[in-house]
Amino acid sequence: MSEQRYRLHWVTAIIETLKAAKEAILPLVVLLFANGRRDWNTGLWYIDYLSFLILGGLIILLSVSGLIKWLRFQYWFEDDELRIESGLFVRKKRYIPFERIQSLDYTEGIFHRPFKLVKVNVETAGSSSLKKSEGELTAITKEAARQIEQHMAEAKRKRKQPMAEDLVNDDPFYEETVEAVKEKAQKVFALTSKDLFILATTSGGIGVILSGVAIFLSQFGELIPYEWIFDEFASFVKFGVLIVGLIVFAGIVGVWILSVIMTFFSYYGFTVTLEDDDIVITRGLLEKKRVTVPLKRVQSVSVIQNPLRQPFGYASVSIHSAGGGVGDGAKINLFPLVKKNVVQESLEAIFPNYHFEEPTTKLPKRGKAFFYRIDFLWMLPVIGALAYFFFPYGLLSLLIIPAIIAFGLWQYRSGAYAIYDSQLTMRFRGISLQTAYMTKRRIQSLEMKQSYFNKRKQVATIVASAKSGMGQHRGIIHFMEEGEAERILSWYEKRTVQNAVPLLHVKDESLEGE
Structure with a gap:
């Protein structure tokens, strides 16, 4: 195989910088609030604005680290392996044999789409749901992603057909084979607009939002003026129970609307297709994700009906995968919302060797x-x-x-x-x-x-x-x-x-x- 080395797209520097800033959000917010609450004046500007200087230095450091990660990252193909090299002072090399790669998962975020880029997560049988993927290419072109697929398909085909060692990526026969595989893709499930609305309405997004608020309050409780809030609340109570009730109701409705919007963005365009021996799940509006799950890794199937959806005849279907690193981990949401009377037919299209009749004993x-x-x-x-x-x-x-x-x-x-x-x-x-x-x-x-x-x-x-x-x-x-x-x-x-x-x-x- 070719030993030509490839670089990631320059957008990687921005994405890595923002990722590092997200991980350092706590010290950044503390420094920002510390400047806003400064009530001393020593006469020495570098003392008075020390927190500003630290904040600026931290931002510069994060930006430089993102730039270095982009400049020092390379990948190439050699000896039927995907090889990755990264790091500045400590050079890390990772060799991933194509035969070990179970799936290539794609994500298109808001920084990827304008430049027609994708993030590629390389998943192997040894990947763990508690760890990162075996390899991650933060931002590459879709053509480069297809190139990885072609190298992987060629390596696996060579293993099955030793006599075809002289085939290369640009071989017309190879291209026709890849196209033939793509034509075999069978769409087995898609969320309709109605189902998407019901899913967003009955999802548990409210709990996620409230838990996020609780975490924020626990981290920045000292910076929140609780006395002022309690005084304002006491003044509101004077208007009567009805006004307070309306305000609380409006807050609950606001949180519910926010959870609906979050679920809508996350599951927009949710489709499940069968491509050869893989289940391919695509979803997302602002951030489009494509997850591939090999059928041979599926260990069990679960049909779940919560009390809100069961009376209306709706259910969700999850599959449990060996290994990890795909989608949300080992438990993968196959059908987020589906009518119970069509579950059997839809699942039999994916798992023909299973019996999906209701148990009777x-x-x-x-x-x-x-x-x-x-x-x-x-x-x-x-x-x-x-x-x-x-x-x-x-x-x-x-x-x-x-x-x-x-x-x-x-x-x-x-x-x-x-x-x-x-x-x-x-x-x-x-x-x-x-x-x-x-x-x-x-x-x-x-x-x-x-x-x-x-x-x-x-x-x-x-x-x-x-x-x-x-x-x-x-x-x-x-x-x-x-x-x-x-x-x-x-x-x-x-x-x-x-x-x-x-x-x-x-x-x-x-x-x-x-």
Whole structure:
């Protein structure tokens, strides 16, 4: 392969500078506020404006560091490898064999689009969701990105077809092959405008915004004039409860609108396509992202229905991937919002070897009480204390009892499971209803739990775990028939020799349930 060395686009210097500034946002804001709150005058300008000078020096340092990262970064292709060299005083070299590369993920930010650039993340099987990608090219042209794809495809094709070693990138046969692969791309899912609006409306963006505000307040609490805010709030209260209520309502609506806008920008143009043996997900308005997930890395599939969407027949679908570094990590949002009645058809187009029918085997009636009995016992002292110390209003805490029982019955009625040949399907509920689809060869461990009280009622809990990045995705069926639990253990034990050795655990627990 060619040993010609390539540089990143000059926009890299700006992006790296802004990235470094973002990481140093705390000292930058502190220095900025320190200048605004300066109330001394020593007569020495370099003392009076010391924080300004430090702030300016820090900004210059960040700009120089971004410029150096751009000037000292090179990549090239050699010996069927993508080679990257970077660093000023410490030169770092990273050699990534093309055969190890699982996917090339693309991002087009606001600085990329005007110049038709992309950021490329190189993901390998060893990438971790807790680490950065194996390699990152901050800003290169789309043509350069296609060149990397061509080198990678050629290297993998050589490995499969040793007789084709004389083919080069500009070979007409090679170009036709690449175009043929692109033509095979099959679009399997796209968010409509209506679905996008419903997704934005029912998303959890409000929680993200409020948590961000809480983090800001914790970091800069000393700089916020709380006394002035409380005085102003007290003056507002004088106008009456109605005015205060309207202001609070307007604030909540404002936060909700902001969360809708954030979700809209993030999921705009969301599409899922099949290209050869890869799932390709594209999304984003201001920042367009393209994530590639090899089908062979998918470990399990989950269909999730939260209480807000379930009554309207909507669900979301996630896949769990081995390794990491793709999308949001090991858990990837495959269908952010989809009608439940078309989930099976859409998933079968991607995973034809899976069975996506609803599980039909329900839980036994004798295990029903275990879903709420422990919570009930834990809450009795709390209810008693509230009723005693806050009598008579504390008696309202008695309403917790029917709420606990109703929630337990809700979980009981949601539970179901099924075995289809080499696949285990489990449906269970925390707050949201989740249906997990796991194949036998992808299940890393299967665990049976049983307490003394469970044995008396002849029920048991089964926990199936599949790899999800550096962690695990677990499917749980609580308090099923003991005989059925043992049958699932036997089913898992009969795996073929080619698969990993099963990890079976049988536990006796003193507690009544989880």
